[in-house]
Amino acid sequence: MEYVVEMLNIRKEFPGIVANDNITLQLKKGEIHALLGENGAGKSTLMGMLFGMYQPEKGMIKVKGKEVKISNPNVANELGIGMVHQHFKLVENFTVTENIILGYEPKKHMTVDIKSAAKKIEELSKQYGLNVDPYAKIEDISVGMQQRVEILKMLYRDAEVLIFDEPTAVLTPQEITELIDIMKNLVKENKSVILITHKLKEIKEAADRCTVIRRGKYIGTVDVKDTDEAEMAKMMVGREVSFKVDKKEATPGEVVLKINNLSVKNHKKVLGLKDFSLELRKGEIVGIAGVEGNGQTELVEALTGMRHVESGTITYKEADITKSSIRARIDNGIAHIPEDRHKRGLILDYTMEDNMVLKAYKNKPFSKNGLINRAKIREYANRIIETFDVRSGEGGQSIARGLSGGNQQKGIIGREIESNPDLLIAVQPTRGLDVGSIEYIHKRLVEQRDAGKAVLLVSLELDEVLNVSDRIAVINNGELIGIVNASETDENEVGLMMAGIKRGDK
Template sequence: MRKRQSRRWLWMSLALLLLLACLMVLNLVTGRRSAAGQGSGGLIALLTSPDFVVASLVAMTPLLLAALGGLFNELAGVLNLALEAIMLCGALAAYMGALAGHSPWVGLLLAIAVGMLIALVHAWFSVTLRVDQIVSAVGLNLFALAATAYVFRLRFGNVSQFPSAPGFGPLSFPLLSSLPYIGPAFFQLNALVYIALALVPVTWFVLYRTTWGLALRAVGEKPLAATTVGIDVQRVRYLALLVCGALAGAGGAALVSASGVNAFQENMSAGRGYVAFAAIVFGRWHPLGILLGVLLFGFGDALQIRLQAYGVNVPYQLLETLPYVITLLALMLLMRNARGPAASGQPYSNEGARALLKGASPPEEDEEKVAPASAGAILELRRIVKRFPGVVANDHVTLTIRAGEIHALLGENGAGKTTLMNIVYGLYRPDEGHILVEGRRVQIRTPREAMQLGIGMVHQHFMLIPALSILENIVLGTRPERAPLLDLRQAEERIAQLSRSLGLEISPYERVQNLTLGQQQKVEIMKALYRGARLLILDEPTAVLTPQESEELFTLLRRLRAEGVTIIFISHKLKEVMAISDRVTVMRLGRVVRTLETRQATPPELARLMVGRAIALTVVKEAARAGEVRLRLEQVQARGSNGQEALRGISLELRAGEIHGLAGVDGNGQSELLEVLMGLRRVETGRILFEGRDITALDTAARLDLALAHIPEDRHQQGLILELTVAENMVLDVFDHPPYARYGWRRFGPVVARAQQLMAAFDVRAPSPLTPMRHLSGGNQQKAVLARALGREPRLLIAMQPTRGLDVGAIAYVHRRIVEARDRGCAVLLISSDLDEILALSDRISVIYEGRILETLPAAAVDLTYLGLLMAGTRPEQVLQPQPQPQWLVSGDWPVT
């Protein structure tokens, strides 16, 4: 990918050189014709003259400096719209400094210092205080506009002419400056132009060939992932803002130099900051691309000046807008698919900067008061307490992990498992208690300290930077011998050995975003082992894996155990715990309930310890009585939010009285399918028929009125408005329908009555219908979503991840309600990444892979291995015969968790 990108910039550079050659020839021809009286040729000669090239380069210099500075901010995930303020203050500082010091270099240094000061203020607001970055920047722009005008008038009064400051004169290079055309065009420029041009390759080198540049790009792409490898996100962003301030301040000095009279003018940076951002976008966040972008603006600026001088019969006010119009047109025509630096699509996220709530370090205790370490223990946690506002996540937890074992940490979601391991890995600090590693008491304040102790962690949501290569992700945060230079070849051999040992036969230069989820997980494990992890923590590692990938993972974990690596396996799935662990610790409500040998445990006993009561471990349902086709999709195609094809000719039939399961690894088009069915995403081609009626063009409200309902995959982001009351959330889909509203007025009584009815029918536990939804537990919030969807007795229910984040008891309740809806004649499309859930509930199962339905099978006839192969993208004709199911997945009375 990087080679293709470099090749693209090479071709663009060659095109630029070709354009320069054409200008030289054209200028020579038109100049001779004009001299010979064969036509004016004046305008063309003017626009191709060396003076025009010089004017273009001088005009682009302030923008190039500011845009390069803005690039550092953008890649670090900080939006700095205060570029204009920095340039304006830098311009005034350069002007006054040059006058006072009788040298433009004094002015340049003062401009850089002022620029860094303003950037520091913006960093304090946006990074430390986390003020909205746009609000901070707009405030600074207004402040700079008023402050520079005030200081300028205070110093110089209302005189009509201002003194010119010493400026940067043209430099001369022996031999080069005397070359025809090229000499006066490129080798008689002022020093600032050469400094700006030299900073283009320097910026590239810093970003792509130094460890700090790698850290900066990682922080912008995924700050929490950068935090987990020991990178100080806040420090990196502060440094990026200071670099930006220095360069934008220098851009202000260049603005004074480009004015022609070496003088300051009020609001002289107007629009320049936004054009600098346009150049960053135009250049696709690459230094050479930015250079091409600002050259475009410089050309437009020089052109409007030349056209005015030539006497073109166009009002000068319109001519002055020419550079902005050219830049805007270029952005519209050439950058339709421009994409910001962040793979997640949120390049300005503050995630990771302060998202990790770190408590105070526990009080010091005398060493003699600490009990001696347990024999053979690699890790001991003693009376660990972690509090968050309104909840005790870990309540005096004591846990011992033996060296060389696979120790499962079992508990329902919210039991405190992940919080406890985040404390071990240094992401959180305990409020009380202490930690012993290999018998020595330690304080783990950061992930870097955890890694130095031989502790590694693979998080449930992978902490990889999608836009970086495997190699870059693995070495990110480490300190190579040749630091600060980034020498990837030094690490390549060792990483290749790790890759072969883990069965990841793929180029280390492959971008992570091109890997399957199973391959990404192996990269996470490699990342931990590369840092010398002797204790490896895996948080819900099979949540996104196919059965085959899960079996491969278990084989790998057993091999690592044999090599002496200790593994903590966090899960809420009983099957996995029984299959892989030596011992298991059950947590509930932040406390350790019991630790026992796995071979002595039974699934019903573990389930009872998790929930605190005996529960049914199987889904009880009768055979489906499928009726007529309720919904039909015919060759439906749709694009995802990234503009790429997400659904590729989906054809599917859903029948009344049937649960149709859609199996697949997350990210294969499931979310887009739900959005298409509910009218939330446009269909490119194909049709959607509901009870024979074409509803492809209907909006969401119209589909809801036809008795379609859905359970979204994320109840917080898509299902509920947490600041509204329970009652208001219960009627969100009918809030403007009678009897809840009349003539545009809400009716309070019917809304509360409806909420009370649904709360009773679906066991939604809340103090009252007027309680804000955010105060309910996760299980009750999900029940509220379910109640709203099923309360209107829909004819079609689309349930996506309906039990994600729920405990075993709540899962059983949701499953029962879905089966009851099926038995009433509702057609149900169940979309879930939990294969156990799909197998337990479905009457028919379709497998989706890369936006295509590979095969549809009766649930009763499904072979798990065959299904897993389909989920991995192996087409049916490629499978010679179904293989025996993995022993650990053979079910009888296994629970659906």
């Protein structure tokens, strides 16, 4: 059997943690091979070694049957190995072409030959069905398009083996379907793909084989067509996982949040949210369903105080908070799990324990007369880290940047829920989480509801909205299309509403 890449008995340690403990992965030429594992199982670390970002302590890597030492990413590129990282590495105000040729510029009489590069990029884009405009600026194109630029970067450098690190975490359902087609095109053209993911549905749709790792250890490699989702979930988490949310009927109390004819401008200075009204009661979860970019961000930022309201009012616990400061809202019991964990959720160069008290450090018991009480902060942070299973080498002392995306996410959710809010605004709360963690977070959201809190769930995952919410408000192009009871609707109806078709219209 000819393998294009073999990673044999790999071991990698970081301070306080064995990230990879004797792991083997063998990639056949022309296959899509999924690497499946929970958050912090060691998937990105393993691939980081194949891409030359880390060196293994033990084990060997072979490329096309020859043992190699991949001392840095340039060596990986020379060996024909490319990687699309979870958080893209692009220069915002450069064009697509400028980004692709960075560090690899074609020269013509001492100047960079942009024209010939753009032509080559256009040809590659056609060959693999990527539809990228070589002259567009990164800041003007969608996240899905930016990802395709990262793919083109690898193809431009003649990569044979393409590693995708959690590539669907930032995509809309439609873009996910398109990405899977792109991966299949790559394989048709004799490339080989490693897909790092924890989404079982995508593995079933895209992958030929799947290698599972759990807590840094190798569990097994299976043929995808012969293995069902429940079986893979069990290999990944080590126990049976329920895909259904277990909850009783909601018993809503009084209105906590009343949004009245709210209009908010987006960053292009036109109305992103138009005349939007909604009520949210104690003891219920209201889901907001919609395709990305239809007004969700404007709504959430208006509610949390991050964006100016053009017209309309926000009433919270019977007081008008339309113009209240962010801090006043937090102190009044509004918690927010933000959509972008890096921009809005964490200070990446702080420790996890400092991140856990970002909104509360000035309150008792964390400080007194302006003096910080370290011991109390540490105790509180460690409780959140344990309760929410935030995995890191050094607990609360770990720097936030060093945690895997899913563990950063669990930290943020823990901080917001532990602040004991009256209104919890959860935006994409399970983005980037594995099935075991998703099951846990959904439980905690329902628990908040049952404790009489109001929960507003904004998610692009339609399954999640249908499964967790009691009522669903559908938003399209900044407008409320309608509100349905979750128990009386289905994916089909909500999907049509997301496309702007109201109930009763056909």
